[in-house]
Amino acid sequence: MNRALFYRRLPSPLHAARAGVGALWAAALGAAALLLYHPLALLALGLALLGAGVAAGVGHELRRTLRTALMVVLPIVVINVLVARDGLTVFARLGDLGPFGQGNLTVEALVYGVVIALKVTVLILVTTLASLTVDPDELLALLRRLAFRSALTASLATRMVPVLAADSQRLAEAQRTRPEGPARGARGRVALFAAVLGGSLDRAMDVAATLELRGFAAATDSRGQGGGRGLGRGGQGLGRSGRRGGRRGRVRRPARPWSRHDLAFAASAVAVFALALAGRLSGVASFDAYPQLHMPLDVGTLVLCLALPLAVLLPMCDRRGIEP
Amino acid sequence: MSVLSFEEVNYSYPSTQTLALEGVSLEIEPGELCLLAGLSGHGKSTLLRAACGLAPHFHGGHFAGRVRICGLDTREHGPSHLGGAVGVLLQDPETQLVMNSVRAELALALESRGHSPAEVARGVEEVALALGVDHLLDRSTHELSGGEKQRVALGAALAGKPKLVLLDEPTSQLDPVAADELIGLLWRLNQEWETTIVLSEHRLERCLAVADRVIALHGGRVAHDGSPSAFLEWSASHAPALQTPGAKLFSLAGLSPPPVGVKQARATLRSHGLLPPEPEPGQAADTPTHLPVRSRRRRRSPAVAQALQMRGVWHELRHGPAILRGVDLTLAPGESVALMGRNGAGKSTLLRHAAGLLEPTRGGVQWGGRVALLLQNPGDYFLHEHVRDELSATALERAGLTPMAERNPRDLSGGERQRLALAIVTGDGEPPAVVALDEPTRGMDREAKATLAAELRRRAKQGQAVLVATHDPEFACACAERVVLLADGRVIADGPAAELLAGGWYFATETARILGGAGGALGPEQGAALLSGTERSMPKVPAGVSG
Numbered sequence: 001m002n003r004a005l006f007y008r009r010l011p012s013p014l015h016a017a018r019a020g021v022g023a024l025w026a027a028a029l030g031a032a033a034l035l036l037y038h039p040l041a042l043l044a045l046g047l048a049l050l051g052a053g054v055a056a057g058v059g060h061e062l063r064r065t066l067r068t069a070l071m072v073v074l075p076i077v078v079i080n081v082l083v084a085r086d087g088l089t090v091f092a093r094l095g096d097l098g099p100f101g102q103g104n105l106t107v108e109a110l111v112y113g114v115v116i117a118l119k120v121t122v123l124i125l126v127t128t129l130a131s132l133t134v135d136p137d138e139l140l141a142l143l144r145r146l147a148f149r150s151a152l153t154a155s156l157a158t159r160m161v162p163v164l165a166a167d168s169q170r171l172a173e174a175q176r177t178r179p180e181g182p183a184r185g186a187r188g189r190v191a192l193f194a195a196v197l198g199g200s201l202d203r204a205m206d207v208a209a210t211l212e213l214r215g216f217a218a219a220t221d222s223r224g225q226g227g228g229r230g231l232g233r234g235g236q237g238l239g240r241s242g243r244r245g246g247r248r249g250r251v252r253r254p255a256r257p258w259s260r261h262d263l264a265f266a267a268s269a270v271a272v273f274a275l276a277l278a279g280r281l282s283g284v285a286s287f288d289a290y291p292q293l294h295m296p297l298d299v300g301t302l303v304l305c306l307a308l309p310l311a312v313l314l315p316m317c318d319r320r321g322i323e324p
Numbered sequence: 325m326s327v328l329s330f331e332e333v334n335y336s337y338p339s340t341q342t343l344a345l346e347g348v349s350l351e352i353e354p355g356e357l358c359l360l361a362g363l364s365g366h367g368k369s370t371l372l373r374a375a376c377g378l379a380p381h382f383h384g385g386h387f388a389g390r391v392r393i394c395g396l397d398t399r400e401h402g403p404s405h406l407g408g409a410v411g412v413l414l415q416d417p418e419t420q421l422v423m424n425s426v427r428a429e430l431a432l433a434l435e436s437r438g439h440s441p442a443e444v445a446r447g448v449e450e451v452a453l454a455l456g457v458d459h460l461l462d463r464s465t466h467e468l469s470g471g472e473k474q475r476v477a478l479g480a481a482l483a484g485k486p487k488l489v490l491l492d493e494p495t496s497q498l499d500p501v502a503a504d505e506l507i508g509l510l511w512r513l514n515q516e517w518e519t520t521i522v523l524s525e526h527r528l529e530r531c532l533a534v535a536d537r538v539i540a541l542h543g544g545r546v547a548h549d550g551s552p553s554a555f556l557e558w559s560a561s562h563a564p565a566l567q568t569p570g571a572k573l574f575s576l577a578g579l580s581p582p583p584v585g586v587k588q589a590r591a592t593l594r595s596h597g598l599l600p601p602e603p604e605p606g607q608a609a610d611t612p613t614h615l616p617v618r619s620r621r622r623r624r625s626p627a628v629a630q631a632l633q634m635r636g637v638w639h640e641l642r643h644g645p646a647i648l649r650g651v652d653l654t655l656a657p658g659e660s661v662a663l664m665g666r667n668g669a670g671k672s673t674l675l676r677h678a679a680g681l682l683e684p685t686r687g688g689v690q691w692g693g694r695v696a697l698l699l700q701n702p703g704d705y706f707l708h709e710h711v712r713d714e715l716s717a718t719a720l721e722r723a724g725l726t727p728m729a730e731r732n733p734r735d736l737s738g739g740e741r742q743r744l745a746l747a748i749v750t751g752d753g754e755p756p757a758v759v760a761l762d763e764p765t766r767g768m769d770r771e772a773k774a775t776l777a778a779e780l781r782r783r784a785k786q787g788q789a790v791l792v793a794t795h796d797p798e799f800a801c802a803c804a805e806r807v808v809l810l811a812d813g814r815v816i817a818d819g820p821a822a823e824l825l826a827g828g829w830y831f832a833t834e835t836a837r838i839l840g841g842a843g844g845a846l847g848p849e850q851g852a853a854l855l856s857g858t859e860r861s862m863p864k865v866p867a868g869v870s871g
Contacts (some may be wrong), residue, residue, distance in 0.1 A: 007424060009462045035417035038327065060642075137428035144435070155423055163466070177679060177697045181750035183707060191707040198734070199703070209403075212382055213412045214422075214480065215436035217404035225547075301786035324462045 006137055006161075009324045012056040013315055014129075014244070016322045017261040019138035021226035026130035028269035029312065032276035033122040038285035038295065039111070040305050042118040048309035049125045055316035058132040059165035062125060069124040073117035080113030081105050087112075112289035152216070160207070167203065168196050261322070271311040279304050325395055325597070326351040327488045327520040333378055333389035335370060344370040346544040348389070349492050352522060354487065359531060360469040360524040363769045364738050368524040372490045375522065376412045378402040394487055406436060411481030413491045415767060417473035421465040426457060426476050429465055433483050447483050453477045455509060470667045471502030478506070482513070486685035489513070491523045495530060496767045499666045499795045500830040507531050527796070529568040529834045532556075533585030540566060556582035560598030565771045569834040569848050571796060576852035589838040597853055600842035609804065618741045629692050629752065631657045631757040631789035632678055636687035639673050647673045649813040650687065655758060657692065660780060660790035662800035662821065664808035664831050671793035672700070673759045674810065678791060679800050692789075693757025700762045700867055702745035706733035711744060719752035746779070759783055760791040765799050777802035796835045797825050805830075822846060 009015055016024060029049065036042055053062035087106025094103025137155060143152040175182040175192065183192045277287045284300035328351070335345040345367050352358055360368045373379040377398040380387040391398040392717055393826070394409045423429040430451055434444040452458040457475050460468065468476060474494055481489060491510070495503035511534040519844065526530055532538070538555035539565060540548040548558045559566040560575050560582065570589050571582035580595070583589030593599040623723060632655040639648040648670050655661060665670045676682045677689055679697035708714050712729040722725050723743055728736060733744055742764055750756055759780070765773050780790045780803040794800050800821060807824040809817040809831060817824055822844030826836040835851040837857045845851040 006464070006466070008464050008467060009425075135425060137423055137425045141428065141431075148435070150437075155424065155428070166466075170699070170701065171704045173676075173681060174679060174699050174701070175707075177699065177749055178705070179694065179696070179749070179753065179756075188707075195704075195707050203419055206414070206416065207422055209378055209382055210414070210420045210422055212378065212403045213376060213407055214433040215404045217402060217405040 007134065009130060009135070010057040010133075011322045011324065013261045013318055013322050014052065014056045014133045014265065015135075015324070016259065017315075018256070018259075019135045020103070020142055021262045021265045023130065023139055025265045025272075026134065027271040028128050028273040029126045030123055032272050033119050033126065033309070035276040035280045036285060037115055037287040038118075038279075038301060038305075039115050039118060040295075040297070040301060041279065041285045041308065042115065042122055044305040044308050045312070046118065046125060049122065049129060050310065051313050052316055053125070053129055054132050055313070056129070058129065061132055062128060064123060065128040069121045072124070073120050076117045076120065077110065077113035080116065081109045083140045084109035084112065084290075088291045089293070090256035106175075108289045108291070108293055109294075111293055115287065115289070120192070131175070145220045149216075156207070156211075163203070164200055167191035167199055171196055171199060259321065260318060261315065264318060268311050268315045272308065275307055275311060276302060326392075327354050327356075327394060328352040328522065329390075329392045330371075330374070330504075331390040331392075333374060333391060335374055335388070336386045337370075337379075337654060337849060338384040342546050344385075345374060348544070348546055348548060350539060350549060352488075352520060354520055355518040357511070357521045357534060357536050359525070359528065359538045359552070360522060360541065361538055361559075362547075363565060364526075364767070367541040367544040369492050370523055372412070372492050372522065372542070374398070375490055376410050377406045378412075385538055394602050407433060407486075408484050409486055410488045410490060411484070411486040413474070413478050413481045413489070413494050415493045417470065417477045420477040420480070421468075421473060424464055424466075425461075426452075426463050426465060426468070426479075427461045429476055430461075430479050430483050433480060437484065444767070449484075451479045451483045454513070455482070456610040469502075470497050471499070471505070472689045474498060474502070474506060475509075478509070482519075485517075486519070488520045488522070491521065493524055493526065493529070493767055495525065495683055497763075499668055500649075500797070501526075503530060504830065507534060510534070511596065520796075522638050525800075526767070528566065529570060529585075530601060532568060533587070535584075552584040553581055556584065560860050565769065570838055572848035573835050573838065573851045573855075577846055577855040579855075583838070584836065586837045590840075593838070600839055600854060605723075613719070629657070630690070631655045631659070631692040632695065633690040633692075634674075634677065634687070634792070635690075637674075637677055637684045637689060638686035639670075640679065640683060640685045647813050648677070648684075651677075651810075651813070651815055653678075653808060653815065653818075655789040655791060657757065657789055658784050658787045659806065659807055660710075660784040660804045661806045662804035663791060663793040663808050663810060664795070664797070664800060664824075669810040670813040671810055673813075675791065675793055678758065678760050691757065694754070695754035695758040695760055696746075696749040696751070698742075698746050698749050698759075698761045698764060700766065702741040705745045705748045706741075708733070711736070714744065715747055716752050719747050722752070723747035737772070739775060742768070742772070742776060745777070755783075755786065755788055758791060760793075762793045763795065764792065765796050767792060773799050774802065797831055797836075798847075801825055801833050820844075 004024040004223040029045065032045060033042065036045070050059070050062055050066070053059045054280070061175065084106065088110025090104045092105040093109050094105065097103040141150045185188060285304045286294070288294040329351050330348045333345050333348040334343055336343050348371065362368050362369065366758065370379060372598060373390050374381060375393065379385060381402040393406055396406060396409065398406065421429055423432055430448040431444045434447045438866055439447065453463055455470070455478060457479055460472060460476065465473070465476065468626045472496070478494070495506055498506060498635060507530055510521055510523065524692060535552050538548070538550065538552050539546055540555060540559070542563070547562070548555055550558070556568065560571065570586065574580065574589070575581045579592065590599060591820045601759050604685060609725060634653040636653055637648055637651045638646060640646040651674060665671055673682065675697060677684055679695040680689070681697070704713060704787045709732055710722065710729065711725060711733050713733055720729055725740070725744055725747065728740060733741065736744060750759060764776060768776070780792065784790050790803065792800070792803060804821055807819065807821045808815055809824060825832050825846050826841035833846045835848050836846050839845055839851055839854065844852045845854045
């Protein structure tokens with residue numbers, strides 16, 4: 001597990017946008033990938049995503065994810081070619097495969113496999129980009145208004161993943177420094193696994209103690225209908241906290257003003273979704289694989305394939321006020 | 325009303341009959357800065373856990389007596405409910421940061437207690453400004469340095485403006501600069517906000533000067549409770565292992581009263597006309613005659629086979645900074661070297677290159693034999709449930725761990741765990757050419773440090789080169805004859821310990837700071853010898869100085 005695959009606040013327009021807008025933008029890109037089937041449109045979306053990754057300072061991480069994604073999607077193409085029987089353009093005959101019938105490999109099955117692989121790749125890239133650029137704490141803070149404890153637990157889990165990854169890396173490194181080298185064989189691996197598990201449990205206990213001290217057991221949702229269980233039981237310090245809880249309605253936090261980046265990415269999200277939806281409903285960039293390929297390259301398709309990357313990348317051009 | 329009171333508290337952890345706290349009674353008044361002293365395993369951490377309700381609510385066990393925080397009985401109120409009155413900072417900042425960003429971390433305690441969004445925002449802003457972490461607010465918590473993490477964890481503990489702050493060895497993982505900053509910060513909080521602070525610490529010399537009171541624990545009982553001066557007087561006769569180097573220096577030199585800090589020590593020496601003249605600016609401290617000079621000779625002689633030779637080693641991260649920048653380092657057999665520098669200076673990376681765990685991106689490393697590297701967490705080496713399964717009987721015997729053979733390695737004390745881990749990495753075959761240790765004294769008391777230093781000296785005497793990365797100048801002086809100072813991945817100073825640890829502010833022993841680096845004296849014994857020489861050369865010794 002690499003620490004580089006987790007959110008870091010970098011100087012980029014996407015990082016500067018509020019988490020809710022960033023998540024909305026990523027969701028719009030994901031929805032576009034699901035709505036569109038034309039390979040060129042999906043390719044344009046994928047390239048736009050890579051460009052957005054570079055502009056957000058996470059291009060290296062996205063390229064690495066792309067390599068992994070290609071390994072994941074390659075079997076999709078192969079399996080589709082082998083199992084799909086709906087295409088008409090045969091490019092290879094494998095003969096009689098017994099209960100599976102004739103092993104005819106078709107161009108349509110191949111292209112459809114590629115389209116599905118492209119869709120999956122774009123979705124993987126969108127998810128990676130979102131996890132690298134959208135602040136999970138800010139996002140979960142939005143959810144906390146609905147369910148404080150669940151959101152906090154989710155937040156804790158996202159924080160603990162890199163910590164536990166670092167723990168296991170440290171333990172493996174320690175084992176490499178033993179004169180006899182790391183533990184080998186089934187017994188050695190079981191011992192190592194037990195040590196990793198033991199270490200994780202120790203850490204979990206420490207984290208649980210910290211949460212206890214931060215008032216997790218007394219946690220209430222921040223809209224606050226309770227003021228904290230047990231706070232009113234008396235005593236100097238806590239009694240004051242209880243009173244503070246009771247004053248909550250009077251103090252208002254001023255609404256956070258929408259920055260240029262919030263507005264730009266919100267507009268981009270709307271544009272991307274609208275383009276994809278319009279493309280799908282109007283039949284522009286339509287695509288049918290079976291029984292024969294229907295993949296027009298008309299003006300409408302080309303316009304859509306140009307408009308999509310533009311809508312994705314334009315908000316990245318405004319570099320004002322992006323420093324953390 | 326006292327902020328914290330213990331009334332005849334007895335406490336034992338689950339599945340053990342031994343009392344971790346026994347008959348503890350004490351009262352801490354508002355605004356006191358109180359220091360907890362004691363060897364490892366004598367009840368300091370347990371007392372802090374009881375003072376915030378973790379014992380018994382979280383840890384379980386048998387609890388008798390009463391602990392009251394701002395009038396609230398911990399038997400009726402758990403740690404979550406006491407959190408508005410008490411803030412806690414534990415030893416390991418890594419386990420105390422539970423959110424992804426600093427802002428979310430500081431907000432967590434306030435949100436948990438049901439404060440309104442506006443109050444949370446204001447509280448976060450204020451505590452960030454007070455602790456000087458406002459520039460970190462939007463940073464991810466796993467990107468922070470050790471010192472920054474500890475500061476943020478302190479901020480999280482202080483966010484609700486608690487009346488009482490409990491700190492368990494908060495400086496043990498910090499470099500001297502960050503540790504001094506943290507102590508200064510605590511002092512400021514105490515002075516400006518009247519926050520009551522209870523601080524457990526092994527390196528008392530760091531914080532004795534700012535403390536109002538010292539409580540010494542022994543076997544879970546309060547062995548002494550008084551002012552810092554009274555504690556130093558008491559420790560000289562009752563607990564020499566708790567003496568600060570300055571107090572030991574004065575004790576050996578026959579001076580009194582024992583100093584609580586460098587300032588007082590120098591004032592006392594000055595008033596008695598014993599303050600040795602400081603080296604002129606630009607002039608190095610004298611190399612004392614008691615220190616061996618063989619390291620220099622060996623480094624100059626190419627004929628001697630080196631235990632380790634690093635030539636122009638670079639470690640450059642892909643898409644990241646250079647961690648090491650052309651480091652040259654040579655270790656002769658039997659030479660002991662302390663590697664010092666701030667957190668993030670590159671010490672741990674250098675040790676990993678020395679042990680061959682990392683490949684230099686430029687430069688090269690040559691080894692004269694095997695390098696045994698002991699990393700920071702000794703617990704990472706333990707794979708079995710019994711000490712006897714970790715090592716052969718011969719190796720256990722050699723490490724003096726045979727009596728612990730049936731125990732679980734994780735139940736050993738800090739010093740014993742370190743000894744076991746060292747025995748594991750050195751193995752029971754051919755001794756290694758180099759023994760490298762990364763911050764081996766974290767959380768160790770003086771006794772355990774002295775034992776480890778003696779073990780390292782023994783290995784050096786046997787011809788093994790010793791390379792220790794440490795933040796502790798006292799330990800460096802006890803185990804190394806040469807010090808290499810790293811900064812920003814470069815070696816910025818390399819020389820005899822007497823030169824490097826005598827003349828500095830941060831990377832200097834307390835004795836050296838008291839004596840202003842005079843004579844290259846680093847330890848209390850050398851300092852006392854120097855003072856007695858000064859005393860003899862004085863035309864007139866003031867009455868009452870010696871004896």
